[in-house]
Amino acid sequence: MRFDTRLVHSGQRPAPGTGDIVAPIHVATTYDRFAQEPLRLFYSRGENPTREALEECLAALEDARYCASFSSGQAAATTALSVLSPGQRLVSSDDVYGGTYALFSTLGRFGIQVDYADLTDPAEVRRALATDTAMVWVETPSNPLLKITDVAEVSRRARARGAVVVVDNTFASPALQRPLELGADVSLYSTTKFIAGHADVLGGALVCGDEALHARFVEHRTVTGAVSGGLDCYLVHRGVKTLSLRVNRQTATARSIAEELCGHPAVVGVCYPGLPSHPGYRLAARQMSGPGSIVSFRYRGDPEKLMARTQLFACAVSLGGVRSLIECPALMTHRPIPRAIRNAAGITDDLIRLSIGIEDPADLVEDLTTALEGD
Ligand SMILES: Cc1ncc(COP(=O)(O)O)c(C=O)c1O
Numbered sequence: 001m002r003f004d005t006r007l008v009h010s011g012q013r014p015a016p017g018t019g020d021i022v023a024p025i026h027v028a029t030t031y032d033r034f035a036q037e038p039l040r041l042f043y044s045r046g047e048n049p050t051r052e053a054l055e056e057c058l059a060a061l062e063d064a065r066y067c068a069s070f071s072s073g074q075a076a077a078t079t080a081l082s083v084l085s086p087g088q089r090l091v092s093s094d095d096v097y098g099g100t101y102a103l104f105s106t107l108g109r110f111g112i113q114v115d116y117a118d119l120t121d122p123a124e125v126r127r128a129l130a131t132d133t134a135m136v137w138v139e140t141p142s143n144p145l146l147k148i149t150d151v152a153e154v155s156r157r158a159r160a161r162g163a164v165v166v167v168d169n170t171f172a173s174p175a176l177q178r179p180l181e182l183g184a185d186v187s188l189y190s191t192t193k194f195i196a197g198h199a200d201v202l203g204g205a206l207v208c209g210d211e212a213l214h215a216r217f218v219e220h221r222t223v224t225g226a227v228s229g230g231l232d233c234y235l236v237h238r239g240v241k242t243l244s245l246r247v248n249r250q251t252a253t254a255r256s257i258a259e260e261l262c263g264h265p266a267v268v269g270v271c272y273p274g275l276p277s278h279p280g281y282r283l284a285a286r287q288m289s290g291p292g293s294i295v296s297f298r299y300r301g302d303p304e305k306l307m308a309r310t311q312l313f314a315c316a317v318s319l320g321g322v323r324s325l326i327e328c329p330a331l332m333t334h335r336p337i338p339r340a341i342r343n344a345a346g347i348t349d350d351l352i353r354l355s356i357g358i359e360d361p362a363d364l365v366e367d368l369t370t371a372l373e374g375d
Pocket residue numbers: 072073074075097099100139143168170171189190191192202203204318
């Protein structure tokens with residue numbers, strides 16, 4: 001089966017006895033021991049058939065053997081980090097989601113060192129991996145600057161060090177980028193975003209090919225209770241069926257919006273990996289099947305006023321849904337990062353991030369250009 005067919009068919013076997021062509025929603029927290037043959041299900045913190053159907057689908061999208069789904073992207077990230085021990089070191093992309101930065105900030109208490117590096121720069125990668133490293137955390141495209149890291153090259157160097165490579169693939173989704181095929185060990189998702197796609201459910205996932213790593217993830221999830229419930233898994237699995245349709249449409253619109261912004265007098269610079277002016281343009285074209293639908297730009301006027309003026313773009317955090325959103329990372333998603341660090345990384349107060357939805361492209365361009373002209 002090819003990718004678009006897997007989106008619809010994987011994990012959706014007709015239910016025995018009834019023939020449902022959609023995996024049923026299992027809500028029971030516990031299972032009768034004598035009603036099962038063979039005995040497999042005990043307690044839904046450990047096992048849930050709706051969750052297993054979703055996991056089968058998400059693993060299939062990356063041709064991977066394993067997937068563990070979680071209650072949120074942050075729960076998935078916490079679980080990925082649980083394989084680290086005191087005294088070990090994590091190297092991370094310097095441009096990551098603010099919540100990831102906040103999570104990494106807690107690791108010092110457990111004796112884990114975190115070093116940030118610009119992993120888009122091969123010299124920095126060599127320098128960062130010159131000392132013992134247990135895990136490399138790559139976010140590409142990164143949030144909010146859309147920096148592009150060479151996953152194959154970082155994975156090759158990390159492997160030589162014996163480090164586990166985790167790629168936060170939330171921005172690209174498996175429709176545009178498949179980290180395991182590029183050499184990474186783990187693909188991490190906030191399924192809340194493109195995979196579920198409708199801004200109505202939280203979820204996370206860790207996809208990998210290694211049995212021992214997957215077993216550690218599942219064990220950590222079970223003991224900490226970071227599981228996703230049956231209803232939530234159903235919603236994510238329902239949403240993912242249209243992933244390609246949504247992402248292709250969103251990407252086409254994002255490209256035209258990025259081009260429109262480039263020539264606008266109120267805009268200082270545009271970050272979009274689909275523009276030849278973007279430093280990661282060539283790498284993105286090689287490693288991804290499309291540049292995606294997140295566009296960031298620097299605005300000459302007052303970001304608060306701009307965000308209040310858009311009518312179709314809702315001013316809200318999150319991304320990847322069918323409805324377009326606008327936000328200011330310094331004020332919203334990346335606020336947990338201290339200002340000096342934010343500024344040094346380029347996440348300045350004038351930076352605006354757009355998540356492009358599936359509305360009519362002409363309406364979105366009109367909404368944005370009208371709002372830009374307001375100051
Ligand atoms: C790149 C990225 N990774 C992880 C997360 C965390 O996901 P969740 O909000 O589902 O916990 C987010 C949330 O915005 C994100 O943008």
